[in-house]
Amino acid sequence: MRRTDLVACLGMAALLAGCQPTMETQVGTDTADGPRVVAASDIEAGRYVVLVGGCNDCHTPQYAMTGGARPPESEWLKGSTEGHTGPWETSYGKNLRLTVAGHSEDEWVQLLSTGASLPPMPWPSVRAMSEPDKRAVYRYIKSLPGDPGQPAPPPLPPGATPPAPAV
Ligand code: HEC
Known part of the structure; x- marks a missing residue:
């Protein structure tokens, strides 16, 4: 975007916000009418958020830590055996299919809005996702076919030596 366009946009945003920008006008706030992905269906929107949100990197084994072929969608988000080691201990990306199976959609929204657990789970980014996108992710994960896995x-x-692979 050219600088003049940016200035024009900022000016328009300030106008729309009554020249009183508030927290609600920031991108990524967790509100029902916040920014959202527009797609042919909620499931497609959720798939897109999962893809660009990098959820597979840590919640699907061999998705990010190999240079080769990535697992098929039927294997996505079943939890990872690839450990993330740091001062916090060694953590593992949980099986999100089981999380979804154990939560109502409203509980999922609540979890994503308030979640806090071990690094490197990017909670600040996920908490900032708008509510419609959180719901879309839930519906997408729920739609994934096949065995939900273990x-x-x-x-x-801390201090324990994790079995490979771990980073
Ligand atoms: C850089 C790695 C990483 C990325 C990227 C990541 N996660 Fe996580 N996530 C984790 C780890 C590790 C845990 C488990 C933390 C623990 O054990 O305390 C976790 C836990 C969770 C949990 C809690 C599950 C439960 O049952 O308690 C949810 C929900 C979750 N992640 C959703 C997401 C979503 C949605 C995305 C994509 C937008 C995402 N994560 C991206 C690493 C990641």
Whole structure:
């Protein structure tokens, strides 16, 4: 975007907000009428958010940590055995299919809005997702076919040597 366009847009945004920008006007706030992905269906919108949100990187084994072929969609989000080690312990991206199966859509929205757990789960980004996108992600994960898989390994305490692979 050219600088003049940006200035024009900012001016328009200020006008629309009554020249009193508030938190509600920021991109990514968690409101029912916040910014949202527009797609042919909620499921398509959810798939897109999962893809660009990088959820597979940590919640699907061999998605990001290999340079080769990525697992098919039928294997997505079943939880990862690839450990993330740091001062926080070793954590594993949980099986989100099981999380969705154990939560109503409203509970999922609540979880994504208030979630806090071990790194490197990017909670600040996920909490900032708008409510319609959180609901779309839920519907997408719920629509995934096949066996939901097993729970990811529980976190290991600090100092424990995790089995490979771990980063
Ligand atoms: C950089 C790695 C990483 C990325 C990217 C990531 N996660 Fe996570 N996520 C984790 C880890 C690790 C945990 C488990 C943390 C723990 O054990 O305390 C987790 C936990 C969760 C949980 C809690 C599940 C439960 O049952 O308690 C949810 C929900 C979740 N992630 C959703 C998402 C979504 C949605 C995305 C994409 C927008 C995403 N995550 C992207 C690493 C990641």
